[in-house]
Amino acid sequence: MTADFPAADRAQWRALVDKVLKGADFERRLVRTTYDGIPVRPLYDIDETAPLRAAAGLPGSAPFLRGATAAGTVAGGWDVRQRHAHPDPAIANAEILEDLERGVTSIQLRFDRALAAGGTTPDGIVAYDLAALERTLEGVYLDLAPVGLDAGARFAEAAELLLALVERRGLDPAAVRADLDADPLGALAQGEALDPAAAHDRALVLARTVAARWPQVGAFLADGRPYHAGGATEAQELACAVASGIFYLRALVEAGIPAAEAARQIGMALAVDADFFLGVAKLRALRRLWARVLEVAGTPEAMRRLRLRAETATRMFSRRDPYVNMLRSTVATFAAAAGGATSITVLPFDHALGFLPDAFARRIARNTQLVLREESNLGRVIDPAGGASYVEALTDQLAKKAWALVQEIERRGGMLAALRAGWLQALVAESWAERLRQLATRREPVTGVSEFPDLYEEPRRGAPLPDLSALVADVRARLGNPTPTPSSGIAAIPAHRLAEPFEALRDRSDAILARTGARPRVFLCNLGRLAEFTARATFAKNLFEAGGLETVASEPIASLEEIGHAFKASGARLAAICSSDENYAAMAEGAARALEHAHAARIYLMGRPEEERRAAYEAAGIDEFVYVGSNVLEMLERAYETLAGEAAA
Structure with missing residues (x-):
């Protein structure tokens, strides 16, 4: 049956790929590099190997x-x-x-x-x-x-x-x-x-x-x-x-x-x-x-x-x-x-x-x-x-x-x-x-931790250890006081887990919950219609909850007058504005001022605005821009520092 089809070559395949990419860079979009610097291509020919x-x-x-x-x-x-x-x-x-x-x-x-x-x-x-x-x-x-x-x-x-x-x-x-x-x-x-x-x-x-x-x-x-x-x-x-x-x-x-x-x-x-x-x-x-x-x-x-x-x-x-x-x-x-x-x-x-x-x-x-x-x-x-x-x-x-x-x-x-x-x-x-x-930057995601976190998961409990005191005492009596081994002078290689940095943030959230009865919250200020803010609101919820920050989403906001009341009702101290670029141009500055007036401790805009818009947004009170590829860990650390500063004040 395969003989009925014309033979294809790499050039033909690449032409079809370039058509789909519509001018996007092939290497950046379809070739990834391992930590050893080995390029991983989307296609390998049987003849070349x-x-x-x-x-x-x-x-x-x-x-x-x-x-x-x-x-x-x-x-x-x-x-x-x-x-x-x-x-x-x-x-x-x-x-x-x-x-x-x-x-x-x-x-x-x-x-x-x-x-x-x-x-x-x-x-x-x-x-x-x-x-x-x-x-x-x-x-x-x-x-x-x-x-x-x-x-x-x-x-x-x-x-x-x-x-x-x-x-x-x-x-x-x-x-x-x-x-x-x-x-x-x-x-x-x-x-x-x-x-x-x-x-x-x-x-x-x-x-x-x-x-x-x-x-x-x-x-x-x-x-x-x-x-x-x-x-x-x-x-x-x-x-x-x-x-x-x-x-x-x-x-x-x-x-x-x-x-x-x-x-x-x-x-x-x-x-x-x-x-x-x-x-x-x-x-x-x-x-x-x-x-x-x-x-x-x-x-x-x-x-x-x-x-x-x-x-x-x-x-x-x-x-x-x-x-x-x-x-x-x-x-x-x-x-x-x-x-x-x-x-x-x-x-x-x-x-x-x-x-x-x-x-x-x-x-x-x-x-x-x-x-x-x-x-x-x-x-x-x-x-x-x-x-x-x-x-x-x-x-x-x-x-x-x-x-x-x-x-x-x-x-x-x-x-x-x-x-x-x-x-x-x-x-x-x-x-x-x-x-x-x-x-x-979440380029290496950890499912259930940095991606798709469950902030309300029930922790798994281990079986309690039996009483080992008699066993330990018997060994201690026979071993006596161990003679310390001289230091080898060789530094240990500490073990790590990929989830550690995000889990540390979740631990901080748990500590706040145990102390105050509530997790730190982020108010999602959803501007415009559902279709206009859903993508960025979902991105924001996933991102903030990966760091242990509970998100409270607003109903669709059509007028700036609604923002201050909705923010105060959320019980949050942080706020993230979510919508389309078009809505940002019309409403983001007003939303930021409304949130600042309502005493939001830190205001985020979900997205990466063009440079000519960034200065105006910052002047209106936006503290940080969060987008795909930004350093999420540093952003979350700053959020906790802000909350800690407010608590100390």
Whole structure:
């Protein structure tokens, strides 16, 4: 049938597009740029990406861009991993068994490190001895359900406990699969107290133990997630993971461990957020980059396959309207699966709220994966994104950007030296600052927070923690007063969430509500007929309520005499004029004077007037012009400053 249609070329397509654009700039309207400076075009030709598809090879073969095995994940789908962090080992055990019975295939244990550092509130499973870990994993078949450890600076102690537990149960070391996840660099980047030299020695001891007896156990994790949480771009996260892997690989080889065995012991982890195509391309690019590193290191091709773990990104989660996080996690999980992750962890949708997940949150987390894997059959498709021109081009560009950063890190002495110098922290901070600029202008929207906020949502309540005083007292008595670890001198990379700045404004609104019984309000002065003001009034309501300012809309105002009475009746101290440009020319100055006479503390005009009109509007009393692309965060901050000044007066 396609033969019946004439062939089309890019020139014809572009001519049709230009006709629709009617003179508008093609690059500005239809080409977006990622935070790494990669242009994303609306059309990719199959012919232009033919060399990339040829270089990608076949699934299961070098450079492993299309997956670690020829069959993809079709043998059983990817590993469905669930995170567990309840401080009480008995409760953690009950939750682990429930998840395993309902479809989870492996578990991730977050070990407490707060008590060991002198804290009083645990931040993970309180397992400081073999008996506590035994209680946590009672009934778990360790030769069937792989266990991953998340212990930060306590990586050596946690690994020793898990291996000791396996030996106590008399299991065959060759049959046990586990991820010990020693990652001193990641712990340092997150600000944990750690002596780099001592951690290096303990990690090498662990590597030798694993090499001698545990052929299916991974000892090291090169983790990109701390950098992603700090605001890193996709290429920066890739570079940090690869450079960390190079650091560990070099240390193991220098300690006498063969390169092939060293490569086997190193896994990698990335955060995946709701940008689907960037998530897919990022995972594919990492396999290509690591395969190249191992090729240079002289490892056999069969050992260049990467154990690649993906986790839903903490950066994309919001505290406000947390149910939207379910949608974000679904997109991220889809991207991780399409990108070929061997293991995926979906964080609970209420993770950002700071309390431990209940049964419902854990169920949603595991079912997000199970629906995609078992019902949508995504796990039965080999490299589902492979061959798509856009994905292949994006993968290639990301890999090149990341490789240039890896080379720069190596020129600076490697990952540890880059962290010690603060260069990497500054790089990530600069990327976060750029994200903040995009958030402030709402070019990067956060649904349910900066866009479509629900000012009256009912907050989600977490289940109260049980009394942990006896558990904490017992550990404190055995640990004694911890010896402070000398400062590493390495600045931590603070974790951020995209929703934070708007949530901070909503918190201020909540505080005012608790103190006075009412939220701060903005009066929407709607001039003219419904059709003339609805668009800008809707824009204003969405914008002000994103910052916690309740909007009170007027009825359609046809005469200026109505404005003062309507404003006073609203109970607002701020006012926003909403209408068409034509109505502004006829009524905006009079409306501003009426609002000023009614003692409005700050007056906004929704829209961007021409320069010749701006001075007249300002002279009439308009304080600020609000339009698409203006800095919303700064505008909202000024609104709260105005209200605070009035309250103080």
